[in-house]
Amino acid sequence: MQRSDQKESERSVDDILSGLSLDDDESTPQKQSKRGGGRLSGLFSLRTFLVALVLSIGGLLIGGAIPIVGFVGRFVGIAAVGFLLGIAGSKRHYVEVALAGSIAAGLAFVLSTLFSVFAPFAVQLLADYGLAIAGVGALSGGLAGIVGHYFGRDLKDGLTREL
Incomplete structure (x- = not known):
């Protein structure tokens, strides 16, 4: 709760973070009726997926820029x-998170194969094994995203649980 003499710039951390929430609030009946409100309506959030995809591509680029451990x-x-x-x-x-990690890593595997090998050979390699190369990248990226998300939720649960 803000006092009347408190400046607008001195908002609490909770006020700031509430505007940055990644979750779609579908608890109200009006929002549920607009989106169908079925059993699977809360399973996938397009907004969260797009945020996860952009961040996954950024994380992939930043992680790949580290000289010694670029691939990992x-x-x-x-x-x-x-x-x-x-x-x-x-x-x-x-x-x-799994879908965003899969798309980012699958595309990165295909593009790195295309640009790291002599062009005519790379095109032939992708024509023969492109699906397998993209599949390995997508599976690895999806697994990395799931593992990271699991540990993030586990840490949050451990920090917020009462003793």
């Missing part, structure tokens, strides 16, 4: 994004 750093970046989304969100977002 990609997956550490995706896991870190999942971890942060697990701590920040109040709901489970395993589907969104």
Whole structure:
């Protein structure tokens, strides 16, 4: 609660974080009726998925830029994004994080294969094994995102649970 003499710039941390929430509030009947309100309506949030995808691509690029651990750093970046989304969100977002990590890592595997090998050979390699290369990247990225999200939610649960 704010006092009348308190400045607008001196808002509490809870006020600031409430505006940054990643969760879609579907608790009101009006919002449930607009979106269908079925059993699967709370399973996937497009907004959270888009945030997770942008952050996963950023984490992949930042993690891949580390000189010594560049290849493994990609997956550490995706896991870190999942971890942060697990701590920040109040709901489970395993589907969104896994899908975002899969798309980011799958595209990164295909693009890195395309640009790291001599062009005619890379095109032939992707024509023959492109689906397998993208599949390995997508599976690895999705797994990294899920593991990071799990540990983020677990840490949040441990910090917020009463003793």
